[in-house]
Amino acid sequence: MPVTLPSAHFERLFPGYVRFDETGKILSAGSSLRRLLGEQICGQNFLNTFEVETPRRVSTVDLLTDEREVTVKFQLSSFEYRMRGFVLREKESILLLLGHIPDTDAAQGASFLTMADFSPADGCLDLLVANEVRQGLLQETKALVAELKERTAEAEELANLDQLTGLINRRGFLRKLDEMLQEARLADKPFTVGLIDLDGFKAVNDVFGHAAGDQVLEQSGARIRGDLVKGTIVGRMGGDEFGLIIPGVSSEEALQELGSVVCGRFAEPFLIREGVARIGASIGFASFPNGAESAGALMEYADYALYHAKQEKGGNSVIFTADHQRNIRHRLKMERLLMEADDDEFYLVYQPIIRSEDGTMIGLEALARWTSPVLGEIGPDTFIRLAEQSGHVARLTLLLLKKALRDALTWPTDLSLSFNLSAIDLASAEAAKKIAYVVAASGFATERLQFEITETAMLRDIRRAQESLAMFTSMGIRIALDDFGTGYSSLNYLWQMPIDRLKIDCSFTQEIELRKDVRNIVQSVITLCRDLGIDCVVEGVSSNRQAALLKRMRAPLQQGFYFSEPMRSDEVLAMIGADNSGRPVSLPLVPAAIIKAGALRRSA
Amino acid sequence: MYGMVHNAARNMAVDALGNDEWALLLKTYKLSPDQFISNNNYSDAVTFEIVDAISERLGVGTNDLLRAFGRYWIEYAATSPFGVMFRVGGQDIRSFLRNLNRMHASIHATMPGSRMPSFEVLLETNSRIDVLYVSERIGLEAFVEGLFSGLLHHFGENGEVAHLESRTDGDVFSILLSGPRAAA
Numbered sequence: 001m002p003v004t005l006p007s008a009h010f011e012r013l014f015p016g017y018v019r020f021d022e023t024g025k026i027l028s029a030g031s032s033l034r035r036l037l038g039e040q041i042c043g044q045n046f047l048n049t050f051e052v053e054t055p056r057r058v059s060t061v062d063l064l065t066d067e068r069e070v071t072v073k074f075q076l077s078s079f080e081y082r083m084r085g086f087v088l089r090e091k092e093s094i095l096l097l098l099g100h101i102p103d104t105d106a107a108q109g110a111s112f113l114t115m116a117d118f119s120p121a122d123g124c125l126d127l128l129v130a131n132e133v134r135q136g137l138l139q140e141t142k143a144l145v146a147e148l149k150e151r152t153a154e155a156e157e158l159a160n161l162d163q164l165t166g167l168i169n170r171r172g173f174l175r176k177l178d179e180m181l182q183e184a185r186l187a188d189k190p191f192t193v194g195l196i197d198l199d200g201f202k203a204v205n206d207v208f209g210h211a212a213g214d215q216v217l218e219q220s221g222a223r224i225r226g227d228l229v230k231g232t233i234v235g236r237m238g239g240d241e242f243g244l245i246i247p248g249v250s251s252e253e254a255l256q257e258l259g260s261v262v263c264g265r266f267a268e269p270f271l272i273r274e275g276v277a278r279i280g281a282s283i284g285f286a287s288f289p290n291g292a293e294s295a296g297a298l299m300e301y302a303d304y305a306l307y308h309a310k311q312e313k314g315g316n317s318v319i320f321t322a323d324h325q326r327n328i329r330h331r332l333k334m335e336r337l338l339m340e341a342d343d344d345e346f347y348l349v350y351q352p353i354i355r356s357e358d359g360t361m362i363g364l365e366a367l368a369r370w371t372s373p374v375l376g377e378i379g380p381d382t383f384i385r386l387a388e389q390s391g392h393v394a395r396l397t398l399l400l401l402k403k404a405l406r407d408a409l410t411w412p413t414d415l416s417l418s419f420n421l422s423a424i425d426l427a428s429a430e431a432a433k434k435i436a437y438v439v440a441a442s443g444f445a446t447e448r449l450q451f452e453i454t455e456t457a458m459l460r461d462i463r464r465a466q467e468s469l470a471m472f473t474s475m476g477i478r479i480a481l482d483d484f485g486t487g488y489s490s491l492n493y494l495w496q497m498p499i500d501r502l503k504i505d506c507s508f509t510q511e512i513e514l515r516k517d518v519r520n521i522v523q524s525v526i527t528l529c530r531d532l533g534i535d536c537v538v539e540g541v542s543s544n545r546q547a548a549l550l551k552r553m554r555a556p557l558q559q560g561f562y563f564s565e566p567m568r569s570d571e572v573l574a575m576i577g578a579d580n581s582g583r584p585v586s587l588p589l590v591p592a593a594i595i596k597a598g599a600l601r602r603s604a
Numbered sequence: 605m606y607g608m609v610h611n612a613a614r615n616m617a618v619d620a621l622g623n624d625e626w627a628l629l630l631k632t633y634k635l636s637p638d639q640f641i642s643n644n645n646y647s648d649a650v651t652f653e654i655v656d657a658i659s660e661r662l663g664v665g666t667n668d669l670l671r672a673f674g675r676y677w678i679e680y681a682a683t684s685p686f687g688v689m690f691r692v693g694g695q696d697i698r699s700f701l702r703n704l705n706r707m708h709a710s711i712h713a714t715m716p717g718s719r720m721p722s723f724e725v726l727l728e729t730n731s732r733i734d735v736l737y738v739s740e741r742i743g744l745e746a747f748v749e750g751l752f753s754g755l756l757h758h759f760g761e762n763g764e765v766a767h768l769e770s771r772t773d774g775d776v777f778s779i780l781l782s783g784p785r786a787a788a
Contacts, residue, residue: 114692115703129689129710136686137643140608 013119016083016098019090020046024061027093032100032117036076050074053082064094072098076112100124162236164214165221173235173243177295180233180245184288192255192287194244195302196224196262199280199314201240208274215272216279223265224281229258250287252319259283259317266315282309283317292320304328335390337372338383346370346396348404349566353418353537353559356551363416365452365559366404367566368396384422393422394431398438405442405449407569412576418450418480425468426453427461432468436475446476450501454482458493466497473498480537484525494532502529506540509560513545519553526555605651606715608642612680613651616673617658625661633657645717648741667746674750678758690758697759697779701725701735721748731781738774745775752779 005013015032024046034041041049050072052058064070066089073082085098099122100113118125160172168176177193184191198220205213217240224242225234233245244262249255263281270277284306292298301320309318350364370383387393401419408417425431439446451472458465469479480501481493485508493499504525511518522538529536538550541560550558567575618626630637635657639650659669682690693707694700701723708720721739728734737748745767752765762783768776 114694114699115706116699120706125692125706126710126713129692129707130714132688132692133686133711133714136684140642 013121014097015117015119016085016100017095018046018050018098019093019095020061021093022061024048030098032113033098035117036081036112037074061094064096065089070096071101072096100128162221165218165236167221167225167242168233168235170235170237170243173233173237173245174295174299176233176235177245177298180247181288181295181298189248190250190288190290192244192246192249192285193298193302194246194255194258194262194317195237195284195299195306196242196244196281197283197306197310198240198266199282199310201279204270204277204279208272208277212272212274212277216270216277219270219272220266220279220281224262226265228262244283250290255285255287255319256317259285259319263315263317280315282306282314284309284320285317286320301325301328331386334372334375334378334383335386337374338370338386339390339392341370341372343399345372346399346403347568348400348407349568350407350572351559351566352564353416353557354563356547356555356558359563361415361563362557363418363448363450364408364411364572365418366400366407366420368400368420388422388424393424394434397422397425397431398434401435401438402442405439405444407572408448409442409444410569410573413445413448415576416448416450417444418452420452420482423454423456423458426458426465428464429467432471436471439475439477447478449476450478450480452480452482452503455484455486455493458497462496469498480535483539485521494528494534499534501535501537503537503539503559506560509538509540509542509546509550512549519549522550522555523553526553530554530556605646605648606642606718607640607644607646608684608686609651609677610640610646610654611642612677613654613658613673614640615680616676617662620662629657629661632661643715645715670744670746671750671753674747674752675754675757676750677747678751678754682758697755697761698728698733700755700759701733726776733779733781734768735777735779736771736774737777745770748775748777752777756781 010017011031015030017028017030018026018033018041019028020026026042026044026046026049029037029041037049046061047059051074052064053071053073055063055068055070058064064087066087068087069084070087071082071084073080075081082101083098084101085096088095088097099119100117101124113128115125160168160175162169180191183189198216201213201216204216217236220240221234221236221242224244228234228244229246229249231247233243235243235245237243246255246258249258262283266279266281270279284302284304286292286298286301286305288298292301301324304324305318305320308324309316312318347369348366349369350366352361353363353365354360355362368380368384370378370380372378384393384396387396404417404419408415411417421435425435439449451469453465453469473479478500479498480503481497481499482503483505484502485505494502502525504522508518508522512522526536526538535557536555537557537559538555539559541547541550541558541562543562546560547558547562614626617629621629629635633653635654639646639654655666655669655673659666662669664672681687689707689711690700693703702725704723708718708722712718712720719740721737721741724736724738726734726736735752737745749765749767755761756763756765756779761781763779763781766778766780768778770776
């Protein structure tokens with residue numbers, strides 16, 4: 001059914017129409033075309049203004065057949081603009097009902113277009129708007145990404161910076177080290193890593209407080225940084241430790257000189273608000289490629305050299321050498337052997353604990369020993385520390401505790417067993433439970449058992465240590481504080497922890513005859529223990545004179561080579577048997593003088 | 605509302621307060637940077653949370669803030685990456701208002717989560733245009749006032765906007781044009 005529209009409505013519905021006669025002369029055009037191509041479009045030839053893209057080969061308007069779809073294009077500024085529509089052949093004219101095409105050019109053309117260019121029914125507008133919205137969102141996303149990148153770069157810089165000293169921090173230092181390592185490998189150039197630790201810094205913190213410590217750290221950073229080999233990277237590794245990456249230097253002479261220069265910078269005292277602080281610096285160097293070839297190894301070796309620098313006297317530098325390398329290899333070998341060791345390689349020896357008053361043995365301390373089939377006898381200090389560091393100490397504790405309890409079951413019931421626990425044994429509830437289980441399963445009377453722990457073991461995690469010790473004491477096991485006087489010797493432990501016995505370290509005993517002050521300290525501790533109602537054992541007694549002196553000082557218990565060297569289980573049994581029989585004990589480990597004096601007797 | 609509205613509110617607040625104060629505002633009012641992603645559609649509660657926070661921080665009543673924000677939104681949107689839609693919308697305030705529903709419909713096609721209001725021109729003379737504003741949202745009359753005021757400014761017109769009446773079918777606003785262009 002034909003519909004006749006008023007011209008205004010027709011214009012609104014078809015703002016892109018164009019009408020031309022049989023010769024192609026444009027008779028009229030919609031508002032949109034007039035706006036895009038100018039009012040002068042009327043009167044021009046259709047095919048001079050528009051190119052018919054489809055159908056192809058339309059060279060005269062005659063070829064535009066009725067009711068056929070058509071795509072035309074025309075030049076608009078610098079781009080081609082396309083419209084699509086429908087051909088209606090009228091009596092004396094041809095009408096093209098054209099609409100805009102939402103392609104890229106049209107989107108560009110959107111800057112020319114307004115709502116009036118689109119028929120209300122033309123969804124093309126929605127597509128153009130969608131295109132604009134998406135462009136906008138894309139632009140906004142790009143801006144966000146750029147902002148994010150900027151913030152990331154800022155965060156990265158901050159993440160690698162030590163706020164206090166303005167130096168790069170450990171993270172940044174390790175990154176630089178990786179970069180340097182890559183460059184050095186490619187260019188085959190040496191470089192050296194240095195680790196610096198401040199000597200006496202803790203005392204500054206303790207005496208002046210942390211604010212003063214911060215000032216010293218800040219000034220230390222500045223002193224280290226000043227006038228080094230060109231291109232040297234300085235970082236703060238954390239705490240009072242600094243790091244150096246020194247390009248192009250690896251010779252021993254150059255490093256020794258550099259070490260002296262840097263250490264020398266700490267000779268001058270530090271002026272801080274709280275006063276004057278004096279500290280020193282120790283340095284460990286490790287070089288690429290002679291010392292190590294990976295970042296991890298360089299750091300480890302520099303740290304190893306630093307450890308030796310601090311061990312020597314502090315305030316100097318040590319360069320990681322082939323000897324150090326050999327020591328590390330030996331340690332690794334020992335660690336491997338320890339890990340693979342059979343249970344039989346470990347055994348216990350026992351050292352008697354003697355009552356001063358009458359020389360009676362009241363118990364024995366179990367001491368661990370390891371005989372490696374490859375390395376031979378390894379000292380307990382060495383292998384126990386190694387076991388602690390390598391995470392094997394828990395296995396050793398349980399193994400040796402079982403052996404000790406088994407041995408002690410054969411002893412007379414008035415002899416107690418003292419057994420040493422490591423810090424790690426107290427550090428977890430699970431480890432403590434396993435120990436408790438071994439004790440319970442052994443059938444050994446818990447009131448005869450004493451666990452010896454060091455201050456260091458408690459310092460590791462006091463709350464956890466308290467819980468573990470509480471569990472042991474609830475079972476009737478007694479606790480001895482070992483090596484008293486060598487650590488922080490905090491008297492807090494005596495009331496915070498369930499301590500039944502305190503063992504004064506052998507370093508005091510060695511000096512007790514020679515130095516009055518040491519004698520006074522030992523006397524004070526003995527008196528303190530008596531007042532607190534706890535046992536006191538003086539360790540390391542090695543002479544008759546020491547034993548006699550300690551007896552005069554009313555030390556209740558003593559232990560040491562003077563009374564007996566540590567004995568194997570069968571030797572203990574032999575000694576006990578001899579004593580029981582009333583005959584003199586003829587153990588080679590027991591000094592003849594003691595046997596004669598009858599000092600080594602089992603209590604009645 | 606879509607996050608682009610939140611972004612406009614943030615920009616307005618940053619213009620007034622500065623970046624540091626804005627960061628403090630986010631922290632104080634427990635607002636999250638996640639609430640400012642343009643293409644995300646947020647519940648109106650989030651939008652009002654932001655508006656209330658800015659209003660409280662600036663010490664401006666909610667309606668005054670919404671009015672100011674309406675004006676700000678027009679300039680923000682016109683100069684934003686989405687500004688081309690303003691040009692397509694019309695060359696003057698009259699054609700723009702007539703085309704507004706169509707523009708919103710087109711935007712809705714891209715942002716289907718949007719709940720667009722409608723604007724119907726009830727009266728148009730040389731010096732006055734009355735517009736019926738219908739929205740399923742309530743409480744935004746001051747914002748609409750600000751929008752019309754912003755449009756006047758955007759198209760270089762002088763005039764005033766008044767909220768004439770609230771009817772059951774919507775709210776009628778009157779844009780009173782003054783100055784030489786009003787008589788044209």
